Amino acid sequence: MALAHAHSPTQRRLNRQAAKPGRTIRIRIKRCDGPGKPSRWEHFDVKVERGANVISCLQQIAAHPVTADGKATTPVVWDAICLEEICGACTMLINGRVRQSCSCLIDEYAPNHGDSITLEPMSKFPVVRDLWVDRSRAFEALKRIKAWIPIDGTYHLGPGPREPARPQLTRYTLSTCMTCACCLEACPQYTIEHDESKWDASFIGAHAISQVRLFNSHQTGKQLAPDRLDILTGLGGIASCGNAQNCVKVCPKDIPLTESIGAIGRAATLHALAKWFSGPS
Amino acid sequence: MPQQRVIVVGGGLAGLAATIRIAEADMPVDLFSMVPVKRSHSVCAQGGINACNEVARQQGYSEYQHFDETIYGGDYLADQAPVLEMANWAPRIIDLLDRMGVPFNRTAEGFRDLRLFGGSLFRRTHFSGATTGQQLLYALDEQTRRHESEGKVNKYEFWEFLRPIIHDQRCVGIVAQDMRTMQIRAFRADAVVMATGGCGLIFGKSTNSVICTGGAASRCFQAGAWYANPEMIQVHPTAIPGADKCRLMSESARGEGGRIWVPRKQGDSRDFKDIPASERWYFLEEKFPKYGNLVPRDIASRELFDICVNQRMGIGGENVVYLDLTHRDPDYLTRKLGGIMEIYEKFVGDDPRFTPMKIFPAVHYSMGGLWTGYVHGAYDPPQPHGEHRAGGVVPVSTDSGQGMQPGAPENMMTNIRGLYAFGEVSFAFHGATRLGANALLSCIFDGLFSGASVVNYVRECEPGETPADSLDPATFDAAAQHEQSKHQALLDSADAGDMTDETNPYRIGHDLGVEMTEASTVVKSGPRLEQCLKKLAHLRDRYSRVRLSDAAMWTNQSLSYTRALGDMLILAEAIALGGLKRKESRGSHFRTDFPDRDDPNFLKTTIATYDPQSRSTDISYRDVDTRLVRPRPRTYGKIEAEQQHKTGQPVVAK
Ligand SMILES: Cc1cc2nc3c(=O)[nH]c(=O)nc-3n(C[C@H](O)[C@H](O)[C@H](O)COP(=O)(O)OP(=O)(O)OC[C@H]3O[C@@H](n4cnc5c(N)ncnc54)[C@H](O)[C@@H]3O)c2cc1C
Numbered sequence: 051m052a053l054a055h056a057h058s059p060t061q062r063r064l065n066r067q068a069a070k071p072g073r074t075i076r077i078r079i080k081r082c083d084g085p086g087k088p089s090r091w092e093h094f095d096v097k098v099e100r101g102a103n104v105i106s107c108l109q110q111i112a113a114h115p116v117t118a119d120g121k122a123t124t125p126v127v128w129d130a131i132c133l134e135e136i137c138g139a140c141t142m143l144i145n146g147r148v149r150q151s152c153s154c155l156i157d158e159y160a161p162n163h164g165d166s167i168t169l170e171p172m173s174k175f176p177v178v179r180d181l182w183v184d185r186s187r188a189f190e191a192l193k194r195i196k197a198w199i200p201i202d203g204t205y206h207l208g209p210g211p212r213e214p215a216r217p218q219l220t221r222y223t224l225s226t227c228m229t230c231a232c233c234l235e236a237c238p239q240y241t242i243e244h245d246e247s248k249w250d251a252s253f254i255g256a257h258a259i260s261q262v263r264l265f266n267s268h269q270t271g272k273q274l275a276p277d278r279l280d281i282l283t284g285l286g287g288i289a290s291c292g293n294a295q296n297c298v299k300v301c302p303k304d305i306p307l308t309e310s311i312g313a314i315g316r317a318a319t320l321h322a323l324a325k326w327f328s329g330p331s
Numbered sequence: 332m333p334q335q336r337v338i339v340v341g342g343g344l345a346g347l348a349a350t351i352r353i354a355e356a357d358m359p360v361d362l363f364s365m366v367p368v369k370r371s372h373s374v375c376a377q378g379g380i381n382a383c384n385e386v387a388r389q390q391g392y393s394e395y396q397h398f399d400e401t402i403y404g405g406d407y408l409a410d411q412a413p414v415l416e417m418a419n420w421a422p423r424i425i426d427l428l429d430r431m432g433v434p435f436n437r438t439a440e441g442f443r444d445l446r447l448f449g450g451s452l453f454r455r456t457h458f459s460g461a462t463t464g465q466q467l468l469y470a471l472d473e474q475t476r477r478h479e480s481e482g483k484v485n486k487y488e489f490w491e492f493l494r495p496i497i498h499d500q501r502c503v504g505i506v507a508q509d510m511r512t513m514q515i516r517a518f519r520a521d522a523v524v525m526a527t528g529g530c531g532l533i534f535g536k537s538t539n540s541v542i543c544t545g546g547a548a549s550r551c552f553q554a555g556a557w558y559a560n561p562e563m564i565q566v567h568p569t570a571i572p573g574a575d576k577c578r579l580m581s582e583s584a585r586g587e588g589g590r591i592w593v594p595r596k597q598g599d600s601r602d603f604k605d606i607p608a609s610e611r612w613y614f615l616e617e618k619f620p621k622y623g624n625l626v627p628r629d630i631a632s633r634e635l636f637d638i639c640v641n642q643r644m645g646i647g648g649e650n651v652v653y654l655d656l657t658h659r660d661p662d663y664l665t666r667k668l669g670g671i672m673e674i675y676e677k678f679v680g681d682d683p684r685f686t687p688m689k690i691f692p693a694v695h696y697s698m699g700g701l702w703t704g705y706v707h708g709a710y711d712p713p714q715p716h717g718e719h720r721a722g723g724v725v726p727v728s729t730d731s732g733q734g735m736q737p738g739a740p741e742n743m744m745t746n747i748r749g750l751y752a753f754g755e756v757s758f759a760f761h762g763a764t765r766l767g768a769n770a771l772l773s774c775i776f777d778g779l780f781s782g783a784s785v786v787n788y789v790r791e792c793e794p795g796e797t798p799a800d801s802l803d804p805a806t807f808d809a810a811a812q813h814e815q816s817k818h819q820a821l822l823d824s825a826d827a828g829d830m831t832d833e834t835n836p837y838r839i840g841h842d843l844g845v846e847m848t849e850a851s852t853v854v855k856s857g858p859r860l861e862q863c864l865k866k867l868a869h870l871r872d873r874y875s876r877v878r879l880s881d882a883a884m885w886t887n888q889s890l891s892y893t894r895a896l897g898d899m900l901i902l903a904e905a906i907a908l909g910g911l912k913r914k915e916s917r918g919s920h921f922r923t924d925f926p927d928r929d930d931p932n933f934l935k936t937t938i939a940t941y942d943p944q945s946r947s948t949d950i951s952y953r954d955v956d957t958r959l960v961r962p963r964p965r966t967y968g969k970i971e972a973e974q975q976h977k978t979g980q981p982v983v984a985k
């Protein structure tokens with residue numbers, strides 16, 4: 051079943067064109083009842099509807115939770131909200147690669163009768179149950195880097211800074227990051243950490259570095275640039291990035307993560323030098 | 332001194348705007364959401380947000396005209412004063428979002444770019460790529476995170492609101508459940524803001540996110556809150572039918588020149604490329620020369636429905652029509668609509684820059700919602716104005732307080748004291764149908780404008796009234812206990828192995844969606860709605876015997892869904908009953924047996940109330956505030972509008 055591994059866009063298109071209507075496929079799911087509980091595999095046979103994706107298959111399984119060998123089981127737990135690949139919730143490992151499941155078309159991954167698809171929870175975050183993981187650490191990172199514009203308040207004070215179209219487009223692209231954590235799952239430097247008190251000293255991740263670039267490139271946001279760079283020059287900061295560039299390959303929003311890492315790396319160096327020259331503050 | 336605090340339920344645009352405003356006033360906020368707030372349904376909004384702006388102003392547009400358009404668009408069912416205040420505030424809201432760093436699209440000179448949207452002939456829609464909702468939500472999420480790290484906001488993410496706690500006819504807290512540990516707890520607050528969004532899931536597949544069940548609204552309704560205009564459900568004309576949901580194709584596709592057509596020959600099986608212009612039927616442009624493809628949503632939905640379902644003119648005999656952008660420059664499309672083009676390609680597989688999209692209407696937005704009041708502002712003309720024309724004299728200034736009195740505690744408060752409703756869960760602003768790109772505005776406006784009202788209500792708490800913090804714990808314990816028993820009863824029903832469709836919650840939910848979509852969306856009729864109510868009673872009976880397939884005491888999603896399903900069934904009844912009793916057609920509500928608007932009898936707000944004893948819903952009416960503009964026929968310049976209206980023929984066989 052070479053076709054089932056649909057990693058290149060061309061292959062996916064070919065699969066889609068070759069997909070057989072009315073077929074049944076097998077979904078293999080790595081399940082776990084909760085933190086500290088053992089994992090197990092369950093297999094389900096699902097009849098493929100037109101336009102089916104991984105979520106619509108999980109919905110079918112929820113309504114009829116019976117495994118391929120006819121055993122009754124519980125509905126699989128998963129995280130999903132928008133079903134439009136815009137909220138970032140439904141991230142999981144599909145055939146071993148991290149991506150959103152709502153935009154994962156069955157036609158592209160399992161075009162033939164009897165093909166199978168494997169679903170596993172992300173491995174860099176603690177499992178809550180089945181395919182649902184706890185990604186609080188990715189959100190905590192945003193707090194640490196002060197990922198906001200320090201406005202004076204909500205009273206009417208006129209428009210924001212005028213901005214030409216080109217920098218706007220760059221900021222827009224950076225600002226589409228949905229904290230899905232694909233980039234963290236793929237990063238060799240980012241490892242699972244159950245102990246919350248160790249998050250601050252562990253690698254902060256590509257998504258946060260890219261958000262620093264976003265906020266540091268805004269006229270008002272810049273005001274907090276030194277604070278942000280302090281964090282990134284500290285423990286678990288940008289120096290932990292091994293430049294493996296896995297992150298950028300899996301980002302569903304095509305955010306230029308390595309470009310951000312490069313730009314922020316240079317800014318961080320300058321920042322460290324400036325601090326060194328001005329002495330400890 | 333007891334600590335005063337506010338609970339905000341929901342972290343979409345409305346909930347976050349409220350949180351920011353309230354926290355800014357140094358009032359602690361506990362923010363509850365079923366999902367991390369950054370993932371709230373508001374991220375889905377694509378097209379944009381409306382506001383008068385300098386360019387449009389110099390062409391004769393004004394805040395007042397935005398107000399007038401919204402009222403006209405809503406077919407006069409919206410209370411007018413809040414809409415005036417909202418339109419006046421709109422430019423300030425855009426400025427604020429701009430200061431928060433929202434990357435609004437820019438012109439060559441670096442000003443905010445604008446696009447055309449349905450219901451207006453002026454460019455007044457601000458946008459950020461094709462993911463405006465996401466960008467706005469992120470800006471508010473970021474500001475909320477800032478307040479959170481300053482200790483003013485406490486987030487309870489993955490917590491589900493189960494009921495308001497009402498003591499002495501005043502809301503003093505909520506019961507909520509941790510969706511992971513399943514712990515149920517009561518929380519105290521001096522005021523509670525509901526900002527829980529819409530109820531699309533009642534209709535099965537809609538454009539909404541999977542959490543938009545309307546469960547939270549229904550729980551308030553069951554606790555005594557009025558639910559207004561339930562029958563007013565907007566169907567979006569252009570959605571991409573899918574296996575799990577209907578994905579929206581934004582109105583901006585039409586705003587950027589998208590043309591809707593079907594082959595003139597029924598069942599024409601040729602490829603679109605082989606069909607010459609003369610054999611394409613651009614039916615909207617033909618019927619509505621003035622607005623063309625940009626007629627408002629209800630009209631467009633009905634026309635599409637008519638073409639496909641009645642005339643069987645859909646492409647290849649199926650319920651789809653073309654939405655065609657292939658005549659536009661592909662680079663321009665990528666720049667202006669990149670995100671939505673991608674959605675289509677991602678989920679369907681064709682590139683809409685070169686192949687016309689296939690679309691069909693889907694349930695999109697609920698204009699109805701929890702009833703909310705307000706205090707009328709300074710502007711009170713001796714008699715309502717007539718139609719406002721571009722460039723005409725604007726009868727009122729744009730100062731804050733012309734429409735609603737700023738800071739008045741009653742603004743956007745439900746009929747239960749201390750319980751507020753903001754955003755899509757409220758019935759305000761949009762009347763019988765909503766103009767595109769006005770929802771994001773109303774959500775943020777609610778939070779910012781009426782957030783101050785919440786603070787004032789709490790601070791000006793009547794003397795002698797006990798702060799929630801000092802109330803007897805028994806009130807709270809009893810409420811939590813009630814939910815605990817309900818929870819236990821559902822768990823006890825768990826019955827792995829012996830699930831029949833009859834008692835399977837997902838099947839009941841599916842049947843509910845199909846029934847509601849068929850009976851209570853694009854076209855309705857008395858007999859069909861009566862049949863629908865019978866079906867709902869039957870579904871409720873099935874639900875009374877519902878069986879879970881998961882007895883887990885940990886992260887039990889089926890339980891959460893099944894509990895919400897019970898609440899959806901109750902809200903569905905209000906929607907169908909409201910539709911049955913409204914014997915006229917207005918905005919999104921189209922009755923084949925009463926095809927005309929009937930102002931003498933139905934220029935009224937439907938008020939649904941729930942009686943927990945008999946478990947039944949009652950409908951009554953309240954007058955609409957029409958002090959500012961006089962109702963006029965809403966035709967959008969349709970040719971032969973009259974003729975069509977008079978036939979009174981059922982449009983749909985069923
Ligand atoms: C596909 C799509 C495109 C759209 N495009 C546009 C557009 O271009 N312009 C426009 O103006 N409008 C648009 N709309 C409409 C607009 O997006 C919504 O009306 C608006 O975002 C609703 O915001 P909200 O804050 O009221 O609720 P939501 O964003 O729906 O947020 C609801 C919040 O409540 C929480 N919640 C719900 N129930 C519970 C519970 N029981 N317990 C705890 N928390 C709960 C959720 O977790 C969530 O945080 C669009 C809508 C859709 C579906």
Ligand code: SF4
Nearest residue numbers: 237291292294295297
């Ligand atoms: S470039 Fe850095 S952040 Fe990206 S995957 Fe490699 S180590 Fe991780």
Ligand code: SF4
Nearest residue numbers: 227228230231233301
């Ligand atoms: S940078 Fe890309 S992969 Fe990483 S969290 Fe953001 S959207 Fe996801």
Ligand code: FES
Nearest residue numbers: 131133135138152
């Ligand atoms: S459910 Fe939102 S990204 Fe998939």
